[in-house]
Amino acid sequence: MALEGKVALVTGAARGIGKALTEILLQNGAKVALLDVDKNAGQEAVSAFDEEFGAGRSVFCCCDVSSEVQFRDAFEKSTQLFGGLDIICNNAGIVNESDWEKAVAVNLNGVIRGTFLALELMKKENGGRGGVIVNIASMAGLGPHAVAPVYTASKHGVVGFSRAIAEASTVLGYGVRINVLCPGFVQTTIFASLEKDEALEKLRNQRGKLLESWGILEPSDVAKIFLRIVLDDSSRNGGVLVITSKGAEYINFPTAADVPAATL
Ligand SMILES: NC(=O)C1=CN([C@@H]2O[C@H](COP(=O)(O)OP(=O)(O)OC[C@H]3O[C@@H](n4cnc5c(N)ncnc54)[C@H](O)[C@@H]3O)[C@@H](O)[C@H]2O)C=CC1
């Protein structure tokens, strides 16, 4: 199997996209640590995976990625249990425009924290064996989602941070590849996250237009692209992929050479 003997860690793995990513990793032979703040859902997910893939292939650690102590503790426990780490997916995320500091703490700070924890263990200068980090942003990491401006900011941060740390990894020879997935809308509970609000209703029309052009994905659609990226060592370090119902492709960003000469 493609990932036989590999160790993976997925945050927000108890449901939705994270659960689908965990399932495809298990289907391809990896051992997976599931981290999630929802203890019941996490334990149920591991019980189901034990049934399907055999006991000992997955483990659940209850963890809030916005907590340094909890994330570090869960990280250490799961990597000691399975022996090291080869793949991490920083997937946990929320939409919460009222408690916006919580949204940033989970969506951006949690991804930064997970990336740094992984590099501590994986990078070759620390005696690590290298590996792959996949951070889950969103199409809202590439353009403004009027109905969720803080969510948009957090996801733009994930894209920018991941591209920068990937460049550092290349220059410093960490031996770790960092990629970002920017899915369009995916059929999960996150749509229920936005509180009912009259102003939002007017903005939701914006969302409707996006839905029309991108369609809506299933979590398994995202998982298939995720697996391709994990397995493809030729994938560009710092590559950012857009995923819609029409397919997936790398986004090309402007470079320093694209900055116009001073003309004003
Ligand atoms: N559903 C969608 O349309 C899209 C979602 N995304 C992103 O995909 C990721 C997963 O989202 P979904 O599966 O749709 O959401 P979901 O709500 O179905 O699942 C998110 C999981 O993360 C967990 N979680 C939430 N806060 C946490 C925390 N502080 N620490 C640890 N775990 C936590 C939840 O308990 C849940 O199990 C998120 O980063 C989201 O922003 C990106 C593009 C589209």
Ligand SMILES: CC/C=C\C[C@H](O)/C=C/C=C\C=C\C=C\C(=O)[C@@H](O)C/C=C\CCC(=O)O
């Ligand atoms: C190549 C694409 C370049 C830019 C994208 C475009 O300019 C603009 C995108 C604007 C918004 C995209 C929003 C997408 C959001 C998601 O896919 C999910 O992450 C969020 C899901 C729910 C958020 C709340 C809601 O919409 O109900």
